[in-house]
Amino acid sequence: MRFFVSWILLLVSGQALAGESDVREQLQGYYFDAARRGDVAILDTFIESGYALDTQDSKGYTALILAAYNGQPEAVERLLTAGANACVQDKRGNTALMGAIFKGELNIARRLMLTDCNPDQRNGAGQTAAMYAGLFKRVELLNDLSRQGANLNAEDALGNTAARLANGEIRMPVSR
Numbered sequence: 466m467r468f469f470v471s472w473i474l475l476l477v478s479g480q481a482l483a484g485e486s487d488v489r490e491q492l493q494g495y496y497f498d499a500a501r502r503g504d505v506a507i508l509d510t511f512i513e514s515g516y517a518l519d520t521q522d523s524k525g526y527t528a529l530i531l532a533a534y535n536g537q538p539e540a541v542e543r544l545l546t547a548g549a550n551a552c553v554q555d556k557r558g559n560t561a562l563m564g565a566i567f568k569g570e571l572n573i574a575r576r577l578m579l580t581d582c583n584p585d586q587r588n589g590a591g592q593t594a595a596m597y598a599g600l601f602k603r604v605e606l607l608n609d610l611s612r613q614g615a616n617l618n619a620e621d622a623l624g625n626t627a628a629r630l631a632n633g634e635i636r637m638p639v640s641r
Contacts, residue, residue: 492516493520493522495507496508496511496516496520496528497522497526497528497531499511499528499540500528500529500531500532500535500537500540500544501531501532501535501537502535502537503532503535503537503538503539503540504540505539505540505543508528508540508543508544509543512543512544512547518544518547518548518549518550519549519550519553521553521555524555524556525554525555525556525557526555527549527550527553527555527561528540528544528549529541529544529545529549529550529551529553529561530553530555530559530560530561530564532544532561533561533562533564533565533568533570533573533574533577534561534564534565534567534568534570535568536568536570536573537573538570538572538573538576541561541573541576541577542576545576545577545580551577551580551581551582552580552581552582552583552586554586554588557588557589557590558587558588558589558590559588560577560582560586560588560594561577562574562577562578562582562594563588563592563594563597565577566594566597566598566601566603566606567597567601569601569603571603571605571606574594574603574606575606575609578606578609578610578613584610584613584614584615584616585614585615585616585619587621590621590622591620591621591622592621592625593615593616593619593621593627594610594615595607595610595611595615595616595617595619595627596619596621596625596626596627596630598610598627598631599617599626599627599628599629599630599631600625600630600631600635602631604631607627607631610627615627617631623636623637623638624636
């Protein structure tokens, strides 16, 4: 498989092909599948070929987001070491850190917290990684985020804060 991916990457980078968009889509699929599965050898092939590491799929997911969400610490580390941007947001504004916290991937979340992302980076609903940590009772991560400067009193669109969520206070939209 690695040879096949290398061969396709070489062909695509060297010349314009008929059906090039189909080949690019197929390559993108291999790239994202490798991240989901934690196939570092295939990821290395993409990295060595100069593939754009922060490429996003139709939902805005990057390989790093997928690796974090799917509990693939070696893939996360390899992508970060190669220069993948941990601050990239999917179409809903969620980051790899938010996905790792949601899934309970605490070691991956801790690794992502070592990157240069703003600890108060917000998704489309105004939620932060600390709010995810509070909501899902990831108290150790919440404390770590606080030490990194995360604002535990920042409010989302509904008035939820990480501190309130950690205490079980969840504000929901009012139905009419």
